[in-house]
Amino acid sequence: MKPRLPLAVVSGYLGAGKTTLINRLLSEPHGLRLLVMVNDFGAINIDADLLAEAGDDTMTLTNGCVCCTMGADLYMAIGDVLDRDTRPDYLVIEASGIADPARIAQVAMAEPDLVYGGIATVVDGQTYASLVADPLIGAQIERQTSVADLVLISKLDHPDPALTLRLGVQSRAAVVDLAERNALAPLLFGGAPRTIPMVKGQAHAPYVTWSSSSPIQLDHEALLAKLNTRPAGLFRFKGFVAGPSGRGWEVHCVGPAVSVKPISQAQGTKVVGIGLEGQINPEQIENWWLD
Amino acid sequence: MSDIVVYSAKKIITMDVNRPEATHVAVRNGEVLAVGDARCADQWGTVTHDDSLKDAVLMPGFIEAHAHMMAGAMWEYAYAGFHDRIDPDGKLWPGLTDIDAVIGGLSDYAQGLDDDAPLVGWGFDPIFLKTERLSKKHLDQISTTKPIAILYSNLHLMCVNSVALEMAGFDHTTNAEGVIKGPDGTPTGELQEMAAMFPVMRRLNIDFRGLSQKETSIRAYADVSRRAGVTTVTDLYSEMEEEDVATMLRVTGEDSYPLRIVPALGAMSGPKAIADKAEALAKRSTDKLRLGAVKLMTDGAIQGWTARIKSPGYVGGQPNGIWNTPPEVIFQLVEELNSRGIQMHIHVNGDEAAEVALNAIEAALRKHPWMGHRHVLQHCQMMGRDLFTRAADMGLCCNIFANHIYYFGDQHVAMTIGVDRAERMDGARSAIDAGVNIAIHSDAPVTPMAPLFTAWCAVNRQTTSGRTLGHAQQITVQEALFAITLGAAYTLKLDREIGSIQTGKRADFTVLGDDPTKVDPMALKDVPVLGTVFGGRVHLL
Numbered sequence: 071m072k073p074r075l076p077l078a079v080v081s082g083y084l085g086a087g088k089t090t091l092i093n094r095l096l097s098e099p100h101g102l103r104l105l106v107m108v109n110d111f112g113a114i115n116i117d118a119d120l121l122a123e124a125g126d127d128t129m130t131l132t133n134g135c136v137c138c139t140m141g142a143d144l145y146m147a148i149g150d151v152l153d154r155d156t157r158p159d160y161l162v163i164e165a166s167g168i169a170d171p172a173r174i175a176q177v178a179m180a181e182p183d184l185v186y187g188g189i190a191t192v193v194d195g196q197t198y199a200s201l202v203a204d205p206l207i208g209a210q211i212e213r214q215t216s217v218a219d220l221v222l223i224s225k226l227d228h229p230d231p232a233l234t235l236r237l238g239v240q241s242r243a244a245v246v247d248l249a250e251r252n253a254l255a256p257l258l259f260g261g262a263p264r265t266i267p268m269v270k271g272q273a274h275a276p277y278v279t280w281s282s283s284s285p286i287q288l289d290h291e292a293l294l295a296k297l298n299t300r301p302a303g304l305f306r307f308k309g310f311v312a313g314p315s316g317r318g319w320e321v322h323c324v325g326p327a328v329s330v331k332p333i334s335q336a337q338g339t340k341v342v343g344i345g346l347e348g349q350i351n352p353e354q355i356e357n358w359w360l361d
Numbered sequence: 362m363s364d365i366v367v368y369s370a371k372k373i374i375t376m377d378v379n380r381p382e383a384t385h386v387a388v389r390n391g392e393v394l395a396v397g398d399a400r401c402a403d404q405w406g407t408v409t410h411d412d413s414l415k416d417a418v419l420m421p422g423f424i425e426a427h428a429h430m431m432a433g434a435m436w437e438y439a440y441a442g443f444h445d446r447i448d449p450d451g452k453l454w455p456g457l458t459d460i461d462a463v464i465g466g467l468s469d470y471a472q473g474l475d476d477d478a479p480l481v482g483w484g485f486d487p488i489f490l491k492t493e494r495l496s497k498k499h500l501d502q503i504s505t506t507k508p509i510a511i512l513y514s515n516l517h518l519m520c521v522n523s524v525a526l527e528m529a530g531f532d533h534t535t536n537a538e539g540v541i542k543g544p545d546g547t548p549t550g551e552l553q554e555m556a557a558m559f560p561v562m563r564r565l566n567i568d569f570r571g572l573s574q575k576e577t578s579i580r581a582y583a584d585v586s587r588r589a590g591v592t593t594v595t596d597l598y599s600e601m602e603e604e605d606v607a608t609m610l611r612v613t614g615e616d617s618y619p620l621r622i623v624p625a626l627g628a629m630s631g632p633k634a635i636a637d638k639a640e641a642l643a644k645r646s647t648d649k650l651r652l653g654a655v656k657l658m659t660d661g662a663i664q665g666w667t668a669r670i671k672s673p674g675y676v677g678g679q680p681n682g683i684w685n686t687p688p689e690v691i692f693q694l695v696e697e698l699n700s701r702g703i704q705m706h707i708h709v710n711g712d713e714a715a716e717v718a719l720n721a722i723e724a725a726l727r728k729h730p731w732m733g734h735r736h737v738l739q740h741c742q743m744m745g746r747d748l749f750t751r752a753a754d755m756g757l758c759c760n761i762f763a764n765h766i767y768y769f770g771d772q773h774v775a776m777t778i779g780v781d782r783a784e785r786m787d788g789a790r791s792a793i794d795a796g797v798n799i800a801i802h803s804d805a806p807v808t809p810m811a812p813l814f815t816a817w818c819a820v821n822r823q824t825t826s827g828r829t830l831g832h833a834q835q836i837t838v839q840e841a842l843f844a845i846t847l848g849a850a851y852t853l854k855l856d857r858e859i860g861s862i863q864t865g866k867r868a869d870f871t872v873l874g875d876d877p878t879k880v881d882p883m884a885l886k887d888v889p890v891l892g893t894v895f896g897g898r899v900h901l902l
């Protein structure tokens with residue numbers, strides 16, 4: 071059986087810096103084969119050299135459908151990727167500037183062959199306040215941040231604590247200023263993917279990582295209950311958890327979102343966690359998980 | 362045999378003021394040579410008389426100025442709607458008006474399927490289900506071995522049976538928003554929105570892309586159109602991939618293909634790219650495939666509370682709708698396309714969306730004045746006299762969604778915009794009085810393609826419940842017939858060639874069993890369509 075494909079949605083209004091973010095991700099040494107799907111108006115500015123270098127791939131999509139009632143094309147394209155002989159390691163969907171990213175990300179909750187990689191919404195720190203006050207488009211922009219699991223502030227020379235606070239109140243997401251991070255892949259894709267070693271030795275990578283292998287067994291209810299008490303500051307948590315009678319669960323938590331899917335043959339319980347430095351330490355994660 | 366054929370008819374309604382009625386029309390090389398009596402073409406030489414249509418009433422071939430090619434291809438699946446509908450092959454699918462009829466009708470259909478084929482239905486409309494919702498328990502009565510998926514008419518919902526739930530891995534542990542669960546914690550079978558419908562669609566091989574691109578879809582579209590008396594139809598949001606264009610050129614190019622298609626390229630990329638593509642497509646136009654126009658989306662749909670509407674908003678207090686194209690991009694697209702001389706069809710359901718579109722066009726026309734652009738606002742459902750007047754001032758056409766009054770009018774009164782605004786919605790009277798050239802449309806497959814039914818809606822404004830919604834906006838039969846012929850031709854810039862039966866125009870006729878100008882206006886929708894004549898070729902049903 072092919073491994074499940076994690077899907078992350080990058081959203082944000084026109085000009086917020088979605089493409090810049092994706093180009094940054096492509097250039098980081100995360101060792102993942104990405105497939106970037108772009109669903110937007112205007113020219114595609116994904117850096118072709120970066121794509122080629124990493125053996126990554128890109129697909130552009132349109133909004134073609136009957137009066138936009140379904141937006142079916144995007145989902146059909148996801149189906150095509152799932153049907154490939156070799157799936158990429160991660161699917162990143164660059165949503166259109168006015169898309170509701172939650173509508174797209176929900177497919178990763180529903181489709182058994184996908185796993186939920188979260189919604190990252192990029193916010194232009196200079197224009198956000200005036201955009202959300204716009205009587206025509208404001209509410210739609212605000213929704214993009216309120217459904218996000220991760221809000222990334224772009225285009226500020228210095229972090230703006232007031233904006234960070236505002237976005238933190240408005241959404242349940244972790245709020246991060248892009249200028250303060252030099253490695254983004256851990257935030258977007260999580261700590262240690264299945265086969266690829268964790269990128270180590272990043273200068274000033276301000277992340278806390280933790281992993282655990284244990285004989286823990288949890289049934290569905292117990293697992294959900296456990297996840298509901300995970301410590302604040304544990305931004306990503308993922309892995310495989312053994313359940314009763316040889317079955318088990320694939321778990322992905324991103325910010326406030328929780329996705330649990332069944333696996334038919336569990337091979338022990340192996341999980342990883344990642345958080346933002348200063349907000350959590352490995353002991354706290356360990357204490358929670360083994361408690 | 363002479364190359365001039367003179368057709369006789371019980372009556373010919375020409376829509377040409379110079380000779381509103383006639384009994385004979387002469388055709389040569391697919392073109393109208395003369396209109397009048399039996400001797401109308403005598404001065405042109407020897408003629409052949411053809412009396413095969415002598416008992417019929419002829420009108421100019423109807424023009425459906427807003428529909429989608431999917432209208433033909435939906436019939437690959439079982440129809441499960443509330444209203445009677447006729448498929449491209451002429452088979453009547455009686456409306457399924459209670460839950461037993463749905464179960465019975467679909468069970469019969471399932472008998473005809475291969476053992477391993479899924480049962481897929483479409484068009485389901487739960488208006489008769491007052492207290493419960495359609496669920497797997499209903500569909501399991503049809504089959505417990507075959508996967509079943511029934512799409513609702515709004516295309517946002519689906520109900521599936523237990524087999525399909527199992528195939529998609531949906532059970533009590535599923536936590537996806539659109540997978541609805543019952544009190545027992547298991548999925549009820551109802552799936553809301555594409556994200557939740559997708560896992561089932563993927564496993565049942567339901568692919569909506571194929572529906573509007575396959576050769577069979579292009580042929581089915583012609584069948585649907587012919588049954589409705591339509592000889593020119595639009596496909597108002599087409600992707601126009603190279604492969605699709607090639608297939609469309611080939612199929613429509615066949616002599617026996619009885620339909621002219623006017624696709625509008627969907628504006629789904631940047632302004633310059635879309636203008637370049639439209640220009641390139643325009644050069645490849647043929648008689649039966651007219652390329653070069655562009656369709657812009659703006660807001661959503663009123664019945665889904667996604668249309669952008671002005672104060673005081675939705676009666677239930679729902680938040681204002683959504684933009685499918687951001688207003689600033691609408692301005693950029695409109696400016697570029699207008700400056701390049703490309704005609705636009707702009708989707709506007711809510712009045713705020715209409716206003717933004719009008720503002721964008723006004724700004725574009727101030728920069729690049731263009732007499733005769735004939736850009737078209739599509740749907741125009743909430744435009745009042747003020748907005749129609751602005752449209753007239755700028756030379757815009759309005760294509761009004763008249764069928765909405767019948768299919769959704771009651772719902773708009775009760776649930777979306779309330780009675781006073783519902784009574785003036787799809788206001789054809791205001792538009793005509795403001796001096797706008799109008800067309801009226803079905804938006805098939807959203808509602809069935811049938812221009813006489815659409816005309817009936819604009820004339821009578823009756824809803825499904827039988828209520829007359831806004832007497833003041835009713836138009837006359839003559840005005841409605843104009844809107845489905847010459848008015849619609851004008852919005853497509855084809856009024857030089859089609860829209861009336863007069864010398865020099867294409868010999869495209871609708872063949873009717875009765876005279877729509879003589880029947881009771883309430884019977885307009887019941888005037889039988891017997892077929893079409895396309896370019897002088899007779900295509901009876």
Ligand SMILES: [Zn+2]
Pocket residue numbers: 136137427428429597804
């Ligand atoms: Zn439409």
